[in-house]
Amino acid sequence: MIATRIGKKSGVPDNYTRLGEYIAAAEEKGEKLHQFWIRNCDAGTKIEDLDLALLEIEAVRRQKPDIADKTYHLVVSFRSGEQDKLSKEDLMAIEAEYAKALGYSDHQRVAGTHINTDNFHMHIAFNKVHPETLKVITPHRDFKILAKVSREMEKKYGLAIDPGMTDGKARDPNKLSPAARDYEAHTWQESFQRHVLKHREEILEGLWKAKNWREAHEVLAGYDISIKLRGNGMVLMGPDGQAMKASQLDRSCSKKKLEERFGVFEARKDRRQAKSGQKVRTNHRYKPRPLVLHRNTPALWRRYLSTRKVMPRQPSLAARALRNWKMFLLMEASHDPLAMVLILSHKEFLSFLSTERTRAQETFVKGHKTTNLLYQ
Known part of the structure:
Protein backbone atom coordinates (compact mmCIF):
# COMPACT_ATOMS: atom_id res chain seq x y z
CA MET A 1 0.00 0.00 0.00
CA PRO A 163 6.97 0.97 1.58
CA GLY A 164 6.32 3.26 -1.39
CA MET A 165 6.86 7.02 -1.19
CA THR A 166 5.86 7.71 2.40
CA ASP A 167 7.96 5.20 4.29
CA GLY A 168 11.28 6.28 5.77
CA LYS A 169 13.34 3.73 3.85
CA ALA A 170 11.74 4.70 0.55
CA ARG A 171 12.01 8.42 1.11
CA ASP A 172 15.78 8.34 1.20
CA PRO A 173 16.48 7.23 -2.40
CA ASN A 174 13.37 8.84 -3.87
CA LYS A 175 14.02 12.24 -2.29
CA LEU A 176 17.61 12.52 -3.44
CA SER A 177 18.10 15.43 -5.82
CA PRO A 178 19.61 14.82 -9.28
CA ALA A 179 22.86 16.42 -8.07
CA ALA A 180 23.08 14.03 -5.10
CA ARG A 181 22.32 11.02 -7.28
CA ASP A 182 24.95 12.11 -9.78
CA TYR A 183 27.50 12.51 -6.96
CA GLU A 184 26.83 8.97 -5.72
CA ALA A 185 26.88 7.48 -9.22
CA HIS A 186 30.18 9.24 -9.97
CA THR A 187 31.96 8.51 -6.69
CA TRP A 188 30.12 5.55 -5.13
CA GLN A 189 30.32 7.49 -1.89
CA GLU A 190 27.46 8.61 0.34
CA SER A 191 26.23 12.07 -0.65
CA PHE A 192 25.71 14.86 1.83
CA GLN A 193 21.99 14.75 1.14
CA ARG A 194 21.81 11.05 2.04
CA HIS A 195 23.67 11.85 5.26
CA VAL A 196 21.08 14.51 6.11
CA LEU A 197 18.08 12.32 5.26
CA LYS A 198 19.53 9.45 7.28
CA HIS A 199 19.22 11.63 10.39
CA ARG A 200 16.05 13.36 9.23
CA GLU A 201 13.79 12.49 12.16
CA GLU A 202 16.35 13.52 14.78
CA ILE A 203 17.11 16.80 12.99
CA LEU A 204 13.43 17.70 12.63
CA GLU A 205 12.79 16.88 16.27
CA GLY A 206 15.65 19.16 17.30
CA LEU A 207 14.47 22.00 15.03
CA TRP A 208 10.94 21.63 16.35
CA LYS A 209 12.24 22.32 19.86
CA ALA A 210 14.45 25.25 18.79
CA LYS A 211 13.21 28.71 19.82
CA ASN A 212 15.51 30.97 17.77
CA TRP A 213 18.15 30.96 15.04
CA ARG A 214 21.00 30.34 17.47
CA GLU A 215 19.39 27.13 18.72
CA ALA A 216 18.52 26.06 15.16
CA HIS A 217 22.16 26.52 14.10
CA GLU A 218 23.27 24.43 17.09
CA VAL A 219 20.94 21.58 16.13
CA LEU A 220 22.20 21.54 12.55
CA ALA A 221 25.85 21.86 13.57
CA GLY A 222 25.46 18.63 15.52
CA TYR A 223 25.10 16.88 12.15
CA ASP A 224 27.85 18.84 10.37
CA ILE A 225 25.25 21.01 8.61
CA SER A 226 25.18 24.76 8.13
CA ILE A 227 22.20 26.68 6.79
CA LYS A 228 22.65 29.64 4.47
CA LEU A 229 20.66 31.95 2.23
CA ARG A 230 20.80 31.24 -1.48
CA GLY A 231 18.70 33.14 -3.98
CA ASN A 232 15.18 33.43 -2.63
CA GLY A 233 15.50 30.39 -0.38
CA MET A 234 17.76 28.53 2.01
CA VAL A 235 20.17 25.66 1.58
CA LEU A 236 21.76 23.15 3.91
CA MET A 237 25.52 23.02 3.33
CA GLY A 238 27.97 20.24 4.00
CA PRO A 239 31.61 20.74 4.99
CA ASP A 240 32.78 19.80 1.47
CA GLY A 241 30.50 22.28 -0.32
CA GLN A 242 27.67 19.91 -1.24
CA ALA A 243 24.26 21.48 -0.70
CA MET A 244 20.57 20.72 -0.74
CA LYS A 245 17.47 22.89 -0.50
CA ALA A 246 16.36 23.23 3.11
CA SER A 247 12.79 22.43 2.05
CA GLN A 248 13.98 19.04 0.77
CA LEU A 249 14.50 18.05 4.38
CA ASP A 250 10.92 19.00 5.16
CA ARG A 251 8.42 21.64 4.07
CA SER A 252 8.62 23.09 7.57
CA CYS A 253 12.27 23.99 6.82
CA SER A 254 11.55 26.36 3.95
CA LYS A 255 12.80 29.95 4.31
CA LYS A 256 9.25 31.21 4.76
CA LYS A 257 8.37 28.68 7.48
CA LEU A 258 11.60 29.11 9.43
CA GLU A 259 11.46 32.90 9.34
CA GLU A 260 7.86 32.77 10.52
CA ARG A 261 9.15 30.91 13.58
CA PHE A 262 12.52 32.56 14.25
CA GLY A 263 12.29 35.94 12.53
CA VAL A 264 14.55 37.28 9.79
CA PHE A 265 17.44 34.91 9.10
CA GLU A 266 20.52 35.34 11.28
CA ALA A 267 23.76 33.74 10.13
CA ARG A 268 25.59 31.55 12.59
CA LYS A 269 28.34 33.33 14.48
CA ASP A 270 31.88 32.18 13.87
CA ARG A 271 32.92 29.62 16.47
CA ARG A 272 35.85 31.82 17.44
CA GLN A 273 33.33 34.52 18.42
CA ALA A 274 31.30 32.15 20.59
CA LYS A 275 31.67 32.42 24.32
CA SER A 276 33.56 29.79 26.26
CA GLY A 277 31.51 26.64 26.75
CA GLN A 278 29.19 27.29 23.78
CA LYS A 279 31.11 25.29 21.22
CA VAL A 280 28.82 22.75 19.59
CA ARG A 281 29.89 19.14 19.46
CA THR A 282 29.33 17.40 16.12
CA ASN A 283 27.85 14.04 17.04
CA HIS A 284 27.19 12.91 13.47
CA ARG A 285 29.97 14.24 11.28
CA TYR A 286 29.65 14.01 7.52
CA LYS A 287 32.72 12.37 6.05
CA PRO A 288 33.50 10.28 2.98
CA ARG A 289 32.16 6.75 3.34
CA PRO A 290 31.29 3.96 0.90
CA LEU A 291 27.76 4.00 -0.47
CA VAL A 292 27.48 0.22 -0.07
CA LEU A 293 28.56 -1.65 3.03
CA HIS A 294 29.92 -5.14 2.39
CA ARG A 295 31.94 -7.52 4.52
CA ASN A 296 34.90 -6.84 2.23
CA THR A 297 34.57 -3.07 2.39
CA PRO A 298 36.61 -2.17 5.53
CA ALA A 299 39.96 -3.51 4.33
CA LEU A 300 39.77 -1.88 0.92
CA TRP A 301 38.40 1.36 2.34
CA ARG A 302 41.36 1.61 4.75
CA ARG A 303 43.72 1.03 1.84
CA TYR A 304 41.93 3.72 -0.16
CA LEU A 305 42.20 6.26 2.68
CA SER A 306 45.88 5.42 3.19
CA THR A 307 46.53 5.91 -0.51
CA ARG A 308 44.86 9.34 -0.42
CA LYS A 309 46.97 10.44 2.54
CA VAL A 310 50.26 9.86 0.74
CA MET A 311 49.23 11.48 -2.54
CA PRO A 312 51.51 14.40 -3.57
CA ARG A 313 50.19 17.95 -3.51
CA GLN A 314 50.46 18.10 -7.30
CA PRO A 315 49.30 14.59 -8.15
CA SER A 316 49.54 12.79 -11.44
CA LEU A 317 46.46 11.87 -13.45
CA ALA A 318 46.38 8.45 -11.79
CA ALA A 319 46.71 9.98 -8.34
CA ARG A 320 43.87 12.42 -9.04
CA ALA A 321 41.71 9.47 -10.03
CA LEU A 322 42.32 7.88 -6.67
CA ARG A 323 40.56 10.76 -4.95
CA ASN A 324 37.42 8.93 -6.01
CA TRP A 325 36.36 5.65 -4.34
CA LYS A 326 34.80 4.41 -7.58
CA MET A 327 37.97 4.95 -9.58
CA PHE A 328 40.06 3.37 -6.85
CA LEU A 329 37.98 0.19 -7.04
CA LEU A 330 38.15 0.10 -10.83
CA MET A 331 41.94 0.43 -10.71
CA GLU A 332 42.26 -2.20 -7.96
CA ALA A 333 40.00 -4.69 -9.73
CA SER A 334 42.77 -5.78 -12.10
CA HIS A 335 44.70 -7.44 -9.27
CA ASP A 336 42.31 -7.66 -6.31
CA PRO A 337 39.19 -9.90 -6.60
CA LEU A 338 37.65 -8.20 -3.55
CA ALA A 339 37.53 -4.93 -5.46
CA MET A 340 35.58 -6.63 -8.24
CA VAL A 341 33.12 -7.95 -5.66
CA LEU A 342 32.55 -4.43 -4.38
CA ILE A 343 32.17 -3.07 -7.91
CA LEU A 344 29.39 -5.56 -8.58
CA SER A 345 27.76 -4.74 -5.22
CA HIS A 346 27.74 -1.01 -5.97
CA LYS A 347 26.34 -1.52 -9.46
CA GLU A 348 23.62 -3.79 -8.13
CA PHE A 349 22.70 -1.26 -5.42
CA LEU A 350 22.53 1.69 -7.83
CA SER A 351 20.45 -0.39 -10.23
CA PHE A 352 18.08 -1.26 -7.38
CA LEU A 353 17.68 2.41 -6.42
CA SER A 354 16.93 3.34 -10.01
CA THR A 355 14.35 0.55 -10.37
CA GLU A 356 12.64 1.36 -7.07
CA ARG A 357 12.51 5.07 -7.87
CA THR A 358 11.01 4.38 -11.30
CA ARG A 359 8.45 1.93 -9.92
CA ALA A 360 7.35 4.31 -7.17
CA GLN A 361 7.01 7.17 -9.63
CA GLU A 362 5.04 5.02 -12.10
CA THR A 363 2.72 3.81 -9.35
CA PHE A 364 2.17 7.36 -8.18
CA VAL A 365 1.52 8.70 -11.68
CA LYS A 366 -0.79 5.85 -12.69
CA GLY A 367 -2.90 6.32 -9.61
CA HIS A 368 -3.00 10.09 -9.52
CA LYS A 369 -2.41 11.46 -13.00
CA THR A 370 -5.63 13.49 -12.89
CA THR A 371 -5.36 15.05 -9.46
CA ASN A 372 -4.20 18.37 -10.90
CA LEU A 373 -7.75 18.87 -12.13
CA LEU A 374 -9.60 17.83 -9.00
CA TYR A 375 -9.95 21.25 -7.39
CA GLN A 376 -10.77 23.12 -10.56
Whole structure:
Protein backbone atom coordinates (compact mmCIF):
# COMPACT_ATOMS: atom_id res chain seq x y z
CA MET A 1 0.00 0.00 0.00
CA ILE A 2 1.21 3.46 -0.85
CA ALA A 3 -0.61 6.24 1.04
CA THR A 4 -0.09 9.71 -0.41
CA ARG A 5 -1.54 13.08 0.45
CA ILE A 6 -2.47 15.09 -2.63
CA GLY A 7 -1.79 18.72 -1.81
CA LYS A 8 -3.79 21.65 -3.12
CA LYS A 9 -2.16 23.37 -6.08
CA SER A 10 -1.00 26.90 -5.43
CA GLY A 11 -3.41 29.44 -6.89
CA VAL A 12 -6.20 26.87 -7.41
CA PRO A 13 -9.28 27.24 -5.17
CA ASP A 14 -10.09 24.48 -2.70
CA ASN A 15 -13.17 22.85 -4.29
CA TYR A 16 -14.39 20.05 -2.04
CA THR A 17 -17.63 19.52 -3.97
CA ARG A 18 -15.71 18.94 -7.20
CA LEU A 19 -13.45 16.43 -5.48
CA GLY A 20 -16.40 14.57 -3.94
CA GLU A 21 -18.10 14.33 -7.32
CA TYR A 22 -14.88 13.09 -8.91
CA ILE A 23 -14.56 10.29 -6.33
CA ALA A 24 -18.16 9.19 -6.93
CA ALA A 25 -17.96 9.40 -10.72
CA ALA A 26 -14.59 7.68 -11.35
CA GLU A 27 -14.26 9.85 -14.44
CA GLU A 28 -11.00 8.60 -15.90
CA LYS A 29 -10.93 6.57 -19.10
CA GLY A 30 -11.10 2.85 -18.33
CA GLU A 31 -11.76 3.56 -14.65
CA LYS A 32 -14.82 2.47 -12.71
CA LEU A 33 -16.16 2.98 -9.22
CA HIS A 34 -15.66 -0.05 -7.00
CA GLN A 35 -17.04 0.97 -3.57
CA PHE A 36 -18.30 4.25 -2.15
CA TRP A 37 -19.33 5.60 1.27
CA ILE A 38 -19.84 8.80 3.25
CA ARG A 39 -18.98 9.36 6.92
CA ASN A 40 -20.32 11.69 9.63
CA CYS A 41 -22.97 13.40 7.52
CA ASP A 42 -26.63 13.55 8.56
CA ALA A 43 -27.56 13.35 4.88
CA GLY A 44 -26.67 9.66 4.71
CA THR A 45 -23.89 7.23 3.86
CA LYS A 46 -24.61 6.08 0.29
CA ILE A 47 -23.85 7.46 -3.15
CA GLU A 48 -27.45 8.59 -3.63
CA ASP A 49 -26.97 10.81 -0.57
CA LEU A 50 -23.92 12.57 -2.05
CA ASP A 51 -25.58 15.79 -3.22
CA LEU A 52 -27.10 16.52 0.19
CA ALA A 53 -23.93 15.42 1.97
CA LEU A 54 -21.82 17.84 -0.08
CA LEU A 55 -24.20 20.70 0.76
CA GLU A 56 -23.89 19.75 4.43
CA ILE A 57 -20.10 19.66 4.26
CA GLU A 58 -19.93 22.98 2.42
CA ALA A 59 -22.16 24.56 5.09
CA VAL A 60 -19.58 23.60 7.73
CA ARG A 61 -16.65 24.79 5.62
CA ARG A 62 -18.25 28.19 4.97
CA GLN A 63 -17.96 28.93 8.68
CA LYS A 64 -14.18 29.13 8.21
CA PRO A 65 -13.93 31.68 5.37
CA ASP A 66 -10.38 32.74 6.24
CA ILE A 67 -8.91 29.24 5.75
CA ALA A 68 -7.78 28.67 2.17
CA ASP A 69 -7.04 24.94 2.41
CA LYS A 70 -9.78 22.99 4.17
CA THR A 71 -9.42 19.64 2.38
CA TYR A 72 -7.14 16.71 3.16
CA HIS A 73 -7.14 14.47 0.07
CA LEU A 74 -5.61 11.04 0.67
CA VAL A 75 -4.99 8.39 -1.99
CA VAL A 76 -4.15 4.82 -0.98
CA SER A 77 -2.82 2.62 -3.80
CA PHE A 78 -2.97 -1.16 -3.58
CA ARG A 79 -1.20 -3.90 -5.50
CA SER A 80 -2.88 -5.54 -8.49
CA GLY A 81 -5.49 -8.14 -7.46
CA GLU A 82 -5.80 -6.96 -3.87
CA GLN A 83 -9.35 -5.73 -4.50
CA ASP A 84 -10.38 -9.41 -4.46
CA LYS A 85 -8.96 -9.84 -0.94
CA LEU A 86 -10.80 -6.90 0.61
CA SER A 87 -14.52 -6.59 1.27
CA LYS A 88 -16.25 -3.23 1.53
CA GLU A 89 -16.17 -3.62 5.31
CA ASP A 90 -12.40 -4.19 5.16
CA LEU A 91 -11.90 -1.09 3.00
CA MET A 92 -14.05 1.01 5.32
CA ALA A 93 -12.08 -0.29 8.30
CA ILE A 94 -8.78 0.64 6.59
CA GLU A 95 -10.12 4.12 5.83
CA ALA A 96 -11.23 4.48 9.46
CA GLU A 97 -7.72 3.62 10.67
CA TYR A 98 -6.17 6.34 8.54
CA ALA A 99 -8.84 8.78 9.78
CA LYS A 100 -8.15 7.90 13.41
CA ALA A 101 -4.38 8.23 13.05
CA LEU A 102 -4.66 11.60 11.29
CA GLY A 103 -7.13 12.97 13.85
CA TYR A 104 -10.12 12.91 11.49
CA SER A 105 -12.32 10.22 13.08
CA ASP A 106 -15.17 12.68 13.73
CA HIS A 107 -14.71 14.68 10.54
CA GLN A 108 -16.97 14.56 7.50
CA ARG A 109 -15.55 12.71 4.54
CA VAL A 110 -16.31 11.09 1.21
CA ALA A 111 -14.46 7.91 0.25
CA GLY A 112 -14.41 5.56 -2.69
CA THR A 113 -12.28 2.95 -4.41
CA HIS A 114 -11.51 2.98 -8.14
CA ILE A 115 -10.35 0.21 -10.44
CA ASN A 116 -8.34 1.06 -13.54
CA THR A 117 -6.96 -2.14 -15.14
CA ASP A 118 -4.38 -3.31 -12.57
CA ASN A 119 -4.40 -0.05 -10.60
CA PHE A 120 -6.67 -0.34 -7.56
CA HIS A 121 -6.77 2.69 -5.28
CA MET A 122 -8.85 4.49 -2.66
CA HIS A 123 -9.65 8.21 -2.51
CA ILE A 124 -10.57 9.80 0.82
CA ALA A 125 -11.59 13.47 0.95
CA PHE A 126 -11.55 14.70 4.55
CA ASN A 127 -13.13 17.99 5.54
CA LYS A 128 -10.43 19.45 7.78
CA VAL A 129 -13.05 21.54 9.62
CA HIS A 130 -14.60 19.64 12.54
CA PRO A 131 -18.42 19.71 12.13
CA GLU A 132 -19.05 20.69 15.78
CA THR A 133 -16.00 22.45 17.17
CA LEU A 134 -15.08 24.03 13.79
CA LYS A 135 -11.45 23.43 14.66
CA VAL A 136 -9.28 22.99 11.55
CA ILE A 137 -6.98 19.97 11.83
CA THR A 138 -3.76 19.73 9.80
CA PRO A 139 -1.64 16.71 10.78
CA HIS A 140 2.03 17.40 11.53
CA ARG A 141 4.55 15.21 9.67
CA ASP A 142 1.73 13.10 8.27
CA PHE A 143 4.02 11.03 6.03
CA LYS A 144 5.17 9.15 9.11
CA ILE A 145 1.58 8.56 10.24
CA LEU A 146 0.58 7.28 6.81
CA ALA A 147 3.54 4.90 6.63
CA LYS A 148 2.79 3.47 10.08
CA VAL A 149 -0.88 2.81 9.30
CA SER A 150 0.01 1.30 5.91
CA ARG A 151 2.38 -1.21 7.49
CA GLU A 152 -0.23 -2.12 10.13
CA MET A 153 -2.97 -2.63 7.53
CA GLU A 154 -0.71 -4.72 5.28
CA LYS A 155 -0.01 -7.02 8.19
CA LYS A 156 -3.62 -7.19 9.39
CA TYR A 157 -5.13 -7.99 5.98
CA GLY A 158 -2.28 -10.02 4.50
CA LEU A 159 -1.42 -7.47 1.80
CA ALA A 160 1.88 -7.06 -0.02
CA ILE A 161 4.38 -4.93 1.89
CA ASP A 162 5.03 -1.85 -0.20
CA PRO A 163 6.97 0.97 1.58
CA GLY A 164 6.32 3.26 -1.39
CA MET A 165 6.86 7.02 -1.19
CA THR A 166 5.86 7.71 2.40
CA ASP A 167 7.96 5.20 4.29
CA GLY A 168 11.28 6.28 5.77
CA LYS A 169 13.34 3.73 3.85
CA ALA A 170 11.74 4.70 0.55
CA ARG A 171 12.01 8.42 1.11
CA ASP A 172 15.78 8.34 1.20
CA PRO A 173 16.48 7.23 -2.40
CA ASN A 174 13.37 8.84 -3.87
CA LYS A 175 14.02 12.24 -2.29
CA LEU A 176 17.61 12.52 -3.44
CA SER A 177 18.10 15.43 -5.82
CA PRO A 178 19.61 14.82 -9.28
CA ALA A 179 22.86 16.42 -8.07
CA ALA A 180 23.08 14.03 -5.10
CA ARG A 181 22.32 11.02 -7.28
CA ASP A 182 24.95 12.11 -9.78
CA TYR A 183 27.50 12.51 -6.96
CA GLU A 184 26.83 8.97 -5.72
CA ALA A 185 26.88 7.48 -9.22
CA HIS A 186 30.18 9.24 -9.97
CA THR A 187 31.96 8.51 -6.69
CA TRP A 188 30.12 5.55 -5.13
CA GLN A 189 30.32 7.49 -1.89
CA GLU A 190 27.46 8.61 0.34
CA SER A 191 26.23 12.07 -0.65
CA PHE A 192 25.71 14.86 1.83
CA GLN A 193 21.99 14.75 1.14
CA ARG A 194 21.81 11.05 2.04
CA HIS A 195 23.67 11.85 5.26
CA VAL A 196 21.08 14.51 6.11
CA LEU A 197 18.08 12.32 5.26
CA LYS A 198 19.53 9.45 7.28
CA HIS A 199 19.22 11.63 10.39
CA ARG A 200 16.05 13.36 9.23
CA GLU A 201 13.79 12.49 12.16
CA GLU A 202 16.35 13.52 14.78
CA ILE A 203 17.11 16.80 12.99
CA LEU A 204 13.43 17.70 12.63
CA GLU A 205 12.79 16.88 16.27
CA GLY A 206 15.65 19.16 17.30
CA LEU A 207 14.47 22.00 15.03
CA TRP A 208 10.94 21.63 16.35
CA LYS A 209 12.24 22.32 19.86
CA ALA A 210 14.45 25.25 18.79
CA LYS A 211 13.21 28.71 19.82
CA ASN A 212 15.51 30.97 17.77
CA TRP A 213 18.15 30.96 15.04
CA ARG A 214 21.00 30.34 17.47
CA GLU A 215 19.39 27.13 18.72
CA ALA A 216 18.52 26.06 15.16
CA HIS A 217 22.16 26.52 14.10
CA GLU A 218 23.27 24.43 17.09
CA VAL A 219 20.94 21.58 16.13
CA LEU A 220 22.20 21.54 12.55
CA ALA A 221 25.85 21.86 13.57
CA GLY A 222 25.46 18.63 15.52
CA TYR A 223 25.10 16.88 12.15
CA ASP A 224 27.85 18.84 10.37
CA ILE A 225 25.25 21.01 8.61
CA SER A 226 25.18 24.76 8.13
CA ILE A 227 22.20 26.68 6.79
CA LYS A 228 22.65 29.64 4.47
CA LEU A 229 20.66 31.95 2.23
CA ARG A 230 20.80 31.24 -1.48
CA GLY A 231 18.70 33.14 -3.98
CA ASN A 232 15.18 33.43 -2.63
CA GLY A 233 15.50 30.39 -0.38
CA MET A 234 17.76 28.53 2.01
CA VAL A 235 20.17 25.66 1.58
CA LEU A 236 21.76 23.15 3.91
CA MET A 237 25.52 23.02 3.33
CA GLY A 238 27.97 20.24 4.00
CA PRO A 239 31.61 20.74 4.99
CA ASP A 240 32.78 19.80 1.47
CA GLY A 241 30.50 22.28 -0.32
CA GLN A 242 27.67 19.91 -1.24
CA ALA A 243 24.26 21.48 -0.70
CA MET A 244 20.57 20.72 -0.74
CA LYS A 245 17.47 22.89 -0.50
CA ALA A 246 16.36 23.23 3.11
CA SER A 247 12.79 22.43 2.05
CA GLN A 248 13.98 19.04 0.77
CA LEU A 249 14.50 18.05 4.38
CA ASP A 250 10.92 19.00 5.16
CA ARG A 251 8.42 21.64 4.07
CA SER A 252 8.62 23.09 7.57
CA CYS A 253 12.27 23.99 6.82
CA SER A 254 11.55 26.36 3.95
CA LYS A 255 12.80 29.95 4.31
CA LYS A 256 9.25 31.21 4.76
CA LYS A 257 8.37 28.68 7.48
CA LEU A 258 11.60 29.11 9.43
CA GLU A 259 11.46 32.90 9.34
CA GLU A 260 7.86 32.77 10.52
CA ARG A 261 9.15 30.91 13.58
CA PHE A 262 12.52 32.56 14.25
CA GLY A 263 12.29 35.94 12.53
CA VAL A 264 14.55 37.28 9.79
CA PHE A 265 17.44 34.91 9.10
CA GLU A 266 20.52 35.34 11.28
CA ALA A 267 23.76 33.74 10.13
CA ARG A 268 25.59 31.55 12.59
CA LYS A 269 28.34 33.33 14.48
CA ASP A 270 31.88 32.18 13.87
CA ARG A 271 32.92 29.62 16.47
CA ARG A 272 35.85 31.82 17.44
CA GLN A 273 33.33 34.52 18.42
CA ALA A 274 31.30 32.15 20.59
CA LYS A 275 31.67 32.42 24.32
CA SER A 276 33.56 29.79 26.26
CA GLY A 277 31.51 26.64 26.75
CA GLN A 278 29.19 27.29 23.78
CA LYS A 279 31.11 25.29 21.22
CA VAL A 280 28.82 22.75 19.59
CA ARG A 281 29.89 19.14 19.46
CA THR A 282 29.33 17.40 16.12
CA ASN A 283 27.85 14.04 17.04
CA HIS A 284 27.19 12.91 13.47
CA ARG A 285 29.97 14.24 11.28
CA TYR A 286 29.65 14.01 7.52
CA LYS A 287 32.72 12.37 6.05
CA PRO A 288 33.50 10.28 2.98
CA ARG A 289 32.16 6.75 3.34
CA PRO A 290 31.29 3.96 0.90
CA LEU A 291 27.76 4.00 -0.47
CA VAL A 292 27.48 0.22 -0.07
CA LEU A 293 28.56 -1.65 3.03
CA HIS A 294 29.92 -5.14 2.39
CA ARG A 295 31.94 -7.52 4.52
CA ASN A 296 34.90 -6.84 2.23
CA THR A 297 34.57 -3.07 2.39
CA PRO A 298 36.61 -2.17 5.53
CA ALA A 299 39.96 -3.51 4.33
CA LEU A 300 39.77 -1.88 0.92
CA TRP A 301 38.40 1.36 2.34
CA ARG A 302 41.36 1.61 4.75
CA ARG A 303 43.72 1.03 1.84
CA TYR A 304 41.93 3.72 -0.16
CA LEU A 305 42.20 6.26 2.68
CA SER A 306 45.88 5.42 3.19
CA THR A 307 46.53 5.91 -0.51
CA ARG A 308 44.86 9.34 -0.42
CA LYS A 309 46.97 10.44 2.54
CA VAL A 310 50.26 9.86 0.74
CA MET A 311 49.23 11.48 -2.54
CA PRO A 312 51.51 14.40 -3.57
CA ARG A 313 50.19 17.95 -3.51
CA GLN A 314 50.46 18.10 -7.30
CA PRO A 315 49.30 14.59 -8.15
CA SER A 316 49.54 12.79 -11.44
CA LEU A 317 46.46 11.87 -13.45
CA ALA A 318 46.38 8.45 -11.79
CA ALA A 319 46.71 9.98 -8.34
CA ARG A 320 43.87 12.42 -9.04
CA ALA A 321 41.71 9.47 -10.03
CA LEU A 322 42.32 7.88 -6.67
CA ARG A 323 40.56 10.76 -4.95
CA ASN A 324 37.42 8.93 -6.01
CA TRP A 325 36.36 5.65 -4.34
CA LYS A 326 34.80 4.41 -7.58
CA MET A 327 37.97 4.95 -9.58
CA PHE A 328 40.06 3.37 -6.85
CA LEU A 329 37.98 0.19 -7.04
CA LEU A 330 38.15 0.10 -10.83
CA MET A 331 41.94 0.43 -10.71
CA GLU A 332 42.26 -2.20 -7.96
CA ALA A 333 40.00 -4.69 -9.73
CA SER A 334 42.77 -5.78 -12.10
CA HIS A 335 44.70 -7.44 -9.27
CA ASP A 336 42.31 -7.66 -6.31
CA PRO A 337 39.19 -9.90 -6.60
CA LEU A 338 37.65 -8.20 -3.55
CA ALA A 339 37.53 -4.93 -5.46
CA MET A 340 35.58 -6.63 -8.24
CA VAL A 341 33.12 -7.95 -5.66
CA LEU A 342 32.55 -4.43 -4.38
CA ILE A 343 32.17 -3.07 -7.91
CA LEU A 344 29.39 -5.56 -8.58
CA SER A 345 27.76 -4.74 -5.22
CA HIS A 346 27.74 -1.01 -5.97
CA LYS A 347 26.34 -1.52 -9.46
CA GLU A 348 23.62 -3.79 -8.13
CA PHE A 349 22.70 -1.26 -5.42
CA LEU A 350 22.53 1.69 -7.83
CA SER A 351 20.45 -0.39 -10.23
CA PHE A 352 18.08 -1.26 -7.38
CA LEU A 353 17.68 2.41 -6.42
CA SER A 354 16.93 3.34 -10.01
CA THR A 355 14.35 0.55 -10.37
CA GLU A 356 12.64 1.36 -7.07
CA ARG A 357 12.51 5.07 -7.87
CA THR A 358 11.01 4.38 -11.30
CA ARG A 359 8.45 1.93 -9.92
CA ALA A 360 7.35 4.31 -7.17
CA GLN A 361 7.01 7.17 -9.63
CA GLU A 362 5.04 5.02 -12.10
CA THR A 363 2.72 3.81 -9.35
CA PHE A 364 2.17 7.36 -8.18
CA VAL A 365 1.52 8.70 -11.68
CA LYS A 366 -0.79 5.85 -12.69
CA GLY A 367 -2.90 6.32 -9.61
CA HIS A 368 -3.00 10.09 -9.52
CA LYS A 369 -2.41 11.46 -13.00
CA THR A 370 -5.63 13.49 -12.89
CA THR A 371 -5.36 15.05 -9.46
CA ASN A 372 -4.20 18.37 -10.90
CA LEU A 373 -7.75 18.87 -12.13
CA LEU A 374 -9.60 17.83 -9.00
CA TYR A 375 -9.95 21.25 -7.39
CA GLN A 376 -10.77 23.12 -10.56
